[in-house]
Amino acid sequence: MLISGKQKAILALLADGQFHSGTELAETLSISRSAIWKQLNGLADLGLQHSAISGKGYRLVRPLELLDENNILAAVDEKTRALISSFEIHDQIPSTNTYLVERALENTHSGAICFAEQQTAGKGRRGRHWVSPFGSNIYLSILWRFQASPMAISGLSLAIGIAVIRALKVHYGDTFRLKWPNDIYYQDKKLGGILVEVSGESDGPCAAVIGLGLNVYLPETEAAEITQLWTDLTQITGQQQLNRNVLAGTLLDQLLFVISEFEAVGIAAYLDEWRRYDCLKDKPAKLFIGQHSYEGIVQGIDDNGLLLLARPDGSTQAYASGEVSFNSQHTLPEQIKIPSPPERGLG
Structure with missing residues (x-):
């Protein structure tokens, strides 16, 4: 379902979480009260629940902070802001990463930024899907062009993880960890994921689209099919309303x-x-590569960013890719499953 202009206008009015009468909404938007009722009923399809009380009006069950370009850029350093070539916020988009991958083929300049309130066909690593309720989390992709080859920037996803940790520390303290190769964790629960998609000649230059999905508020109903432990910033902080734009x-x-x-x-x-933020170090884990799996004790990463796994035979092997399961029962694979259709996900 695509969000309509009328629904977007109603959401802007109801975003404060307070009651607004049908008459007030109708007069402000110059539409009938029956049209207001019809548009509100459609919000449930976006995962946005509202309540209606006679004599008081309508309100969202939970206040909503819509993304705003000016408010976002106000939190960006002036020198860093100069690196941005274009800035877009989409109400809905299949995938922020896919969108910028396509734009990269059209010679879009380095520094293109794409945010979304909701993704309808987003993706994580290996084509997986990511739960993306409307107006609740961070879905962000950045297009950047490098003169180096794809191989030369192979450790980029690890560095991106550091950037995310640094940002979280600014607001929420030094409590977050990284799981090789591209996940953000809090107390052994997944908080976010990184997806880097690189294209270009083998000897350079190349274009990278860096995607981040971060859980700010993930409703239980939306996350019902997730098959791994997860968390969001609302649970972590105990705050019901976080400043998503900042x-x-x-x-x-x-x-x-x-x-x-x-x-x-x-x-x-x-x-x-x-x-310092490695949440796998010294833990027993199982590494999945295609149809094969390898068990051992994680020894951290080597100087190239490869995962070091001490095997039962006494050897230590370095791995460039794979999926790691390290929960105590070793029963949940590190992946996301969501209902289909519709499909939702990370860009």
């Missing part, structure tokens, strides 16, 4: 700083910091 701006600021310097400094500049 967080989005801080994330964008940190991400652009790291991305812009990565080609010059490489993964070596981030190894020590990444290791």
